[in-house]
Amino acid sequence: MxxxxxxxxxxxxxxxxxxxxxxxxxxxxxxxxxxxxxxxxxxxxxxxxxxxxxxxxxxxxxxxxxxxxxxxxxxxxxxxxxxxxxxxxxxxxxxxxxxxxxxxxxxxxxxxxxxxxxxxxxxxxxxxxxxxVEVRNYGAKPFRFYNSWLLRSDLENIVVKTVNEFRGSGAPDIVLTNKFKRIRQEIVKWRKNKSIKEAEEEANLKQELIELDAMVEDRDLTDTE
Missing domain, CATH: 3.60.10.10 (Endonuclease/exonuclease/phosphatase)
Structure with a gap:
């Protein structure tokens, strides 16, 4: 130490x-x-x-x-x-x-x-x-892209829409960089909205499991439970 x-x-x-x-x-x-x-x-x-x-x-x-x-x-x-x-x-x-x-x-x-x-x-x-023993904050998490997202049709629509609506000016490499940046921003926004909905569903299911887990500490669960 x-x-x-x-x-x-x-x-x-x-x-x-x-x-x-x-x-x-x-x-x-x-x-x-x-x-x-x-x-x-x-x-x-x-x-x-x-x-x-x-x-x-x-x-x-x-x-x-x-x-x-x-x-x-x-x-x-x-x-x-x-x-x-x-x-x-x-x-x-x-x-x-x-x-x-x-x-x-x-x-x-x-x-x-x-x-x-x-x-x-x-x-x-x-x-x-x-x-x-203590709480630490290691800063913002890096951007990650999962292959499973490619199976979602709404993501493809987001990317196509963003590319079609993007307007850039200046050197080609700067335009391309800014286009990627805009796509990333829209994907993050899309994923955040998706995560909120999925988290709500997951939280409801986990809460049911936690409640059942707590019940079994005081009494036997029924077959239905």
Missing amino acids: KETGKGINFINVYSPQIVVDKRVLWSDLQRVINRDHDFWIVGGDYNCVRDRSKRRNSKFNASVSSEFNDFIDKVGLHEYSLKGRKFTFVSGNKCSSIDRILVSGDVINNWPDAEYRALARDKSDHNPLVLK
Whole structure:
């Protein structure tokens, strides 16, 4: 890390299901993390929860949970308060919080106000987890053109209309450059209008999924749902 010169380490975890294999993993992680005092961020699918409240319609193993918590204490890891969702994994009517991001104490001390959030599941049965220590704006996005747009007849009409209506003067290369610029402006305008309509449709569909996802945390869904 700049200024401090301290190392920051990331570990991606996918814990095994078998209890004995979990113990081996906890031991391996403890040995790796305790070897120095760098920053540590350890996230992924731990395949176990920290307490009974983190499972619904799913089997809870108290001893596995206890060993998991002991491992976390021994290596000095911590977890920010998760926002956005109660559970991070949903399969049918089974809900649990088996996914999490654990960090070392130095991370908590340096970024006490970091945002730790579970996003909507979309196509996966796991919720993506995001840990943001600060917000950055990298400026305007570059102009991109996707081949799929060529399949839309209204885009062709926009381009033809723009070319026919364009009037330029001066050196040929300047005229051509300005013509391309005008076409680009009209495509951006066309895409923006399209995006607004598509975003509204997508938002409505996603909201329905999010509402169903929230319902399953408190009750079983019906066949229709």
